[in-house]
Each structure stands twice: as structure tokens, then as C-alpha cells.
Amino acid sequence: MECPFLRNPIEAESEIIRNALRRERMLRLRLDILSFPDEYLIERYRFSSPSIIYLTNILRPQIYNITNRGRAPSPEQILCVALRFFANGSFLYNIGDAEHIGKATACRAVRKVCLALKRLLHAFVVFPGHKALRANKEEFHRIAGLPNVIGCIDGTHIPITAPSINEGDYVNRKSFHSINVQIMCDAAHMITNVEAKWPGSVHDSRIYRKCTLSNRFAHGEFDGYLLGDRGYPCMPSLLTPYPDPEPGPQQRFNVAHCRTRARVEMTLGILKSRFQCLRRLRVSPERACDIIVACVVLHNIALIRGEQHPAIQMDDPEEDQPIHPADVQDGRAVRDIICQNHFSH
Numbered sequence: 001m002e003c004p005f006l007r008n009p010i011e012a013e014s015e016i017i018r019n020a021l022r023r024e025r026m027l028r029l030r031l032d033i034l035s036f037p038d039e040y041l042i043e044r045y046r047f048s049s050p051s052i053i054y055l056t057n058i059l060r061p062q063i064y065n066i067t068n069r070g071r072a073p074s075p076e077q078i079l080c081v082a083l084r085f086f087a088n089g090s091f092l093y094n095i096g097d098a099e100h101i102g103k104a105t106a107c108r109a110v111r112k113v114c115l116a117l118k119r120l121l122h123a124f125v126v127f128p129g130h131k132a133l134r135a136n137k138e139e140f141h142r143i144a145g146l147p148n149v150i151g152c153i154d155g156t157h158i159p160i161t162a163p164s165i166n167e168g169d170y171v172n173r174k175s176f177h178s179i180n181v182q183i184m185c186d187a188a189h190m191i192t193n194v195e196a197k198w199p200g201s202v203h204d205s206r207i208y209r210k211c212t213l214s215n216r217f218a219h220g221e222f223d224g225y226l227l228g229d230r231g232y233p234c235m236p237s238l239l240t241p242y243p244d245p246e247p248g249p250q251q252r253f254n255v256a257h258c259r260t261r262a263r264v265e266m267t268l269g270i271l272k273s274r275f276q277c278l279r280r281l282r283v284s285p286e287r288a289c290d291i292i293v294a295c296v297v298l299h300n301i302a303l304i305r306g307e308q309h310p311a312i313q314m315d316d317p318e319e320d321q322p323i324h325p326a327d328v329q330d331g332r333a334v335r336d337i338i339c340q341n342h343f344s345h
Contacts, residue, residue, distance in 0.1 A: 033080045042308060045083040046274050046298075051305045055079055062116035063109075073101060073109065081106050082113035086295055089277030114287075117294035124300045127151065127193045127213060128222065129186040137224060139187035143263070144256035145342060150224030151184045151192055152264035153238065155204035155231065156272075158196075159280045160288045170285065172200030179281075179288050182207045183296075184226065185267040190303055196292040199285070204231040205325040208238070225334070227261040230324050234331035242335070243324070252343040253335070269312040271299050 033041070038048040045052065056076045063079065065072040073081070081099050085092070085106070096106040128150040129136050140149035157178035163170060170177040178200035184193040195211050208214050208228075216222065217237035226238045234240045241254040272278045275295040281288040302309070 033076060044087060045080055046087045046302065046309075047083060047305075047307055051302070051307055052076070052080065052083075054305065055083075055301070058120070059113065059116045062119065063112045073105065077101075078109040079113055081109040082294075083298075085110050086275045086277050086291070086298065089275075089279060089281075091282075110291075111287075114290045114294045117297045118290055120297055121194075121293055124297050124304075125191055125194060127184060128224070129190055129192050131186070131188075133223065136186050140260055140263075143187065144259040146227070146256050146260050147338065147342060148224045149227055149260060150222060151186060151226045152261050152267075153182065153184045153208065153226045153228045153232070154261075154264040154268065155180055155182050155207065156268050157181070157200055158278050158288065158292055160285060161280075161282050163285050166199070169199040169201050176200075179285060179292065180204070180207060181292055182211065183264060183268060183271075184213070185264050187263055188303070189263065189267040189270055191267060191271070191296050191300055194293060194296045196289045196296075204228075205233060208232060227257060227264075229261065233325035234327035234335055236328070236330045236334045239331065239335050239338070240327070249339045249343040253339045256343065265314065266312065269314045270309050271295065273310045273313050274299060274302065 033045075034049050034052065041052065042048055047055065053076075056079050059079060060075045064075045065078075077099070081095060081101065084099060085095050092106045092110070093103040095110075096103045099106065101109075131139075133150065136150055137148060141147055157172050157174070157176075158181055159176055159178050160170065162177045167177070170179070172178045172180065179196060180198045180200050180202050182193075182195035182198075182204065183191055185191050193211075193213055195207055198207050214237075217226075222237070225236065228238050228240050230240055230243065232238055232240055239257070241257045242250045245251045245254045275298070277291065278295060281291060283291065
């Protein structure tokens with residue numbers, strides 16, 4: 001007969017096992033981000049203390065947690081988690097360890113900040129720029145003497161992991177999976193337009209042909225033209241270099257065109273150096289596009305606020321494209337007139 005005063009040994013053993021398997025709740029100490037010097041913050045987050053406060057204030061309505069239950073991170077902490085991810089592109093568990101939060105919390109923070117920055121796209125990315133059109137043209141003209149330029153355009157491939165759906169569409173001409181991103185910029189490296197939604201297999205000329213700005217140029221909304229490489233057709237609104245320039249004016253035009261269009265290559269170099277996550281994104285294509293847009297918005301905010309950027313890491317030139325679209329006759333005529341009037345002497 002079992003003793004009524006002793007516990008059932010089976011139940012006692014079960015309780016011991018349950019206690020051993022029960023995860024102990026650990027409260028991690030939160031970092032006081034703004035207590036660190038600006039050199040520390042810029043290296044890890046790409047922004048100084050005043051700019052982090054500025055970003056927190058404009059993003060707070062979209063990223064704050066409704067409840068403080070479970071010591072939820074503050075808007076400032078959520079922002080810094082995302083900035084750290086954008087800055088170094090590490091795995092989320094590394095970001096979480098560095099910021100003293102879990103991987104799932106880090107993932108939610110990055111997503112929140114991406115969507116919040118995406119809502120600000122049309123406030124900070126404006127074509128042909130935040131400056132007066134005349135000032136924009138004068139800045140471009142001072143580079144190499146090309147008149148009436150209001151922007152430079154180029155495409156760049158942001159590598160991504162192979163998606164599970166339509167995987168072949170994302171393989172580009174260099175045989176890796178990517179998002180083909182179209183960027184326009186002004187003479188001060190400010191990004192004035194971004195198209196981040198096309199798979200890597202889509203050619204630069206098609207992206208431009210399908211974008212909204214192309215239609216606006218066609219309807220004569222802008223007084224000026226863009227500069228692009230040979231991956232685009234020569235059009236009245238988009239001038240490309242001569243494919244086989246003759247000695248004299250045509251060669252001088254090509255030199256001036258190359259020096260001026262280098263601004264967009266420098267802009268892409270600054271963008272990718274500032275936000276190393278763009279070297280490779282390990283997310284779905286849809287989320288990759290949101291991250292790219294968020295980084296573009298942050299790039300412009302950093303320029304507006306005078307934030308320094310790391311040393312520029314230039315990519316291999318994208319100009320040697322296998323497909324050269326046919327030039328438009330009106331575009332060749334505009335190019336010839338500029339060549340004769342400005343580079344004949």
C-alpha cells in the first residue's frame with residue numbers, strides 16, 4: 001500500500017523534467033545608444049547622434065510599440081537595429097546579439113523601419129531635385145561644359161539569394177541573382193529617382209522605357225535631358241555617347257559626357273559603401289526592394305544633414321552591355337547640335 005504522505009515518484013520526476021526544460025526568461029540590458037561618441041555611432045549606424053534623434057522623431061509614429069509589455073524596444077532602439085543592419089548587412093542574429101535583442105525582434109525592427117522609410121520616398125527623393133532647376137543645370141555644366149543636363153541615370157544590380165518563385169527571371173547577364181535598380185542623381189550625388197522592382201534579367205533600357213519619368217519626359221514636362229551609357233538608346237531626353245566617335249568634336253563630347261555621367265557612378269559607390277547590406281540581400285525579392293528604397297531615402301537624408309560616408313568602393317563598370325538599343329533619330333540630332341555648338345573648338 002502506497003504511503004499517503006509521500007508524493008507520487010512519477011509525478012515528482014515529471015516535475016523535475018518540466019523545470020529542466022522550461023526556458024528561463026532572461027532580460028537583456030538595453031544599450032543607451034546616444035551615450036556613445038559620434039565616431040562610434042557613424043561607424044556602426046552611419047549617422048551621428050543629432051541625425052539619429054532627427055530620424056527617430058520623423059519615424060516615431062510608424063515604428064513605436066503600442067505597449068511596453070515585455071520591455072519592448074523604444075523607437076530609438078528599433079531605428080538603431082535597422083540602421084546597424086543597413087550599415088553592415090550582417091545576419092540578423094549578429095545584429096540582435098550586438099544590440100542585445102533577439103533575432104525575431106531584430107527582424108521586426110528592420111521591417112518596421114523599411115516600411116516607414118518607404119512612406120517618405122516622395123518627400124526625400126524628388127526629380128529633378130530639391131534645388132532650383134537652373135542651379136542644377138549650372139552644377140552639371142561646371143563639371144565638363146555640357147549644357148542643359150538635369151540628371152544622370154544608370155542601372156546597378158543588387159545581389160539577392162535565389163528566390164523560390166520565378167527564379168530564372170532574377171538571373172542577370174553575369175549569371176547571379178539580382179534586382180536591377182535604376183538610379184538618377186544630380187550633380188551633388190543626391191538621388192532624384194529610383195526604380196527598385198525589376199528582376200536582374202530585365203535590361204536597363206526597358207526599365208527606363210517603362211518608368212513614369214520616361215513618359216513625363218516624352219510629354220515635355222522637363223526642360224533638359226539625362227545622361228546615360230550605351231545601355232540606353234540616344235533620345236531627345238536621354239543622351240548617350242557616340243559609339244564610334246570621330247576625332248575632334250565627337251571625341252570631346254564623349255570625354256565631357258563621361259566626366260559628367262561619372263556622378264551617377266560615384267553616387268552608387270557612396271550608396272553601397274554607406275550601406276553594406278546592398279552588397280548582398282538574403283531576403284525575398286519583395287523585401288529586397290523595400291530595403292533598397294529605404295537605403296536610398298537614408299542616403300539622401302545623410303547628404304542633407306552633412307553626414308560623412310566611408311571610403312567609396314567602386315563596382316566594375318556596367319557600360320559594356322551586350323545589348324545596345326537602337327538610337328532614336330531625334331536623339332542623334334540633339335546630340336549632334338550640342339556637339340557642334342559646344343565642342344567644335
